[in-house]
Amino acid sequence: MTASTRLRAPTVALSCRGLKVAFRGREVLCGVDLELGAGEWLGLIGPNGAGKSTLLRSIAGLVAYDGTVALTDGRVPSARDLSLVPQTPLWPSGMTVAEYVLLGRTAHLSWLASESRSDRQVVASVLRRLSLEDFAERLVTNLSGGEAQRVVLARALAQQTRIILLDEPTSALDLGHQSAVLELVDELRRSDGLTVIAAMHDLSTAARFADRLVLINEGRLVADGEPDSVLDAGLLSSVYATQLTVRRLDSEIVVLPAPRTHRKHLDDQTGDRRTNDNSHDGNRQEST
């Protein structure tokens, strides 16, 4: 049983050439070239509306594009080659976790067939793998944020693809659940030789998990390389149009907004900046 569910060694890499996407005449991606090594964790970073999600969605074949997206053998990737963990999944009412994960087998079924015993075994072993045994019969609408995230991940794993795309997978989770989910993805990547492309909001988290970062701005690739080289304070500050500083704590890279003057005074007056300031404080505490 494990033999059928364990993924084979990665040989598949992906490349995008001159990828262009336009919505209603407005270019969202203007010619992106990207090579993806097998087994790599590639982090896509960039401000809101830079084109991170669009890049992921065009690789997944969900939006029409010009240019090419191809696997090493030249094929356009299908749902058997890559799975997508959406940013805000749609949760059907009355569906159990086991049923939801079973949907991940869709690409492996012929048009008129229904799931075989081995498809169901894949689901069982994926659920066990992600410690979701006790949730199998639960309704997907009754899950907490962290549980829900693991369930979507389980569905993607049931798809048994070598490449997995994550669209800001943890934006709805608190810090503890965020790193738990990403650690899990990383562990699966190492054990199964998965290739991961993740659009990530938080730059420090991106630096922690990704082997390689790609910075996108206004539909163009601005920087591509190891976190060390891409996370440059000057570059980031100009792309995000705000003053950012990059610090090194032990071996980790942390990106922070520049210290504000009259901080105390502003805190008292602007309640709507509260959440922003909280995360700021969180980072501060880590550093002391």
Add this chain to the structure above:
Amino acid sequence: MARRLGDETLRLGTSGVEWAADRAFRLSAAVVLSAFAVLAAIGMLSATSGAAGLPVAGVIEAVFAQLPVLGVESSLSARQESILFQIRLPRLVLGMLVGGSLGMAGAAYQGVFRNALADPYLLGVSAGAGFGAVLAIGFGLDLGWGPFGAVPAAAFIGALLAVSASAAIARSSGSAPATLLLGGVAMAALFAAAQTYALQQLSETRAREVLSWLFGQLNTSGWGQVWILGPYVLVCGLFLMTHRRHLDVLRVGDDEARSLGLNPSRVRFGIIAASSLLTAAAVSVSGLIAFVGLVVPHIVRILVGHSYRVIVPLSALTGAAFLAFVDVGARTVVAPSELPIGVITSFVGAPFFVFVLWRGNATTT
């Protein structure tokens, strides 16, 4: 039997996860058997009620006597037998086929549109089919062979026009569940007007004939209508049964469905075509019967859950039972006269529609 034994060993030999994974999306045999039992009970009620009383035992004997191998003798008189086989049973079977068609088509429409308010009548499909059929009947188009005549064909064209227009209206003006229904209402009004115009062009006797058919009725003599509808039910029913798995995938939305490897447009096209053909065939033989496609899948959903693998077949069985039951009322409430069956389903369906709106679960497909 082998299937059940397999389930038992799986349940005993492995843990809860395997069992849960094995149960996912499965239709339990007990539920199907209960549905058939209800259907049989209603069938018996229908066969025995009416002006001429037929005994239950006599009906069972007479039906089994049709199979010579069983060696059962019918105890009914010749007159009773002809009432049973020439009047009651054809009407019962026709009611079941129409109800099953509408229930199944309603479930399928709700699935492809991800909208629990979808129904052949509310989408304007019935009105479109009705207009097509009125044209064909009213102007005496009597072409075709067997069940593949001008009336169902014209009804199918009308049905497809209506559903495509409703869907296009919904797509162009936002995806709120109500928009689809508003598109349907607009189409229904348009086709009803066209129908009235067409009726005016007919002679008075012809118009009266078409009009009484239009109200929705199961008045028949003999098995003719059953033979017309039967093949459509068989083909479209088989299509919907084999494609119902895709409706469960569509429940996560088009984007996710595509990333899971399903082509939503292809699924939608096939299922809408099959449901519309089924509706058109039902409308051609029985006129406009409203709300069956709305009420039935909802009841099924409340009783046995949200998976379309379960909803599609059970909506067919429940729809068949529902319409057969309503028809008993239509025949007996104002006896010796008769109520059009469409009037009764609307009396039941309209408050139910309000109830669905009130519960606010229009999108919980």
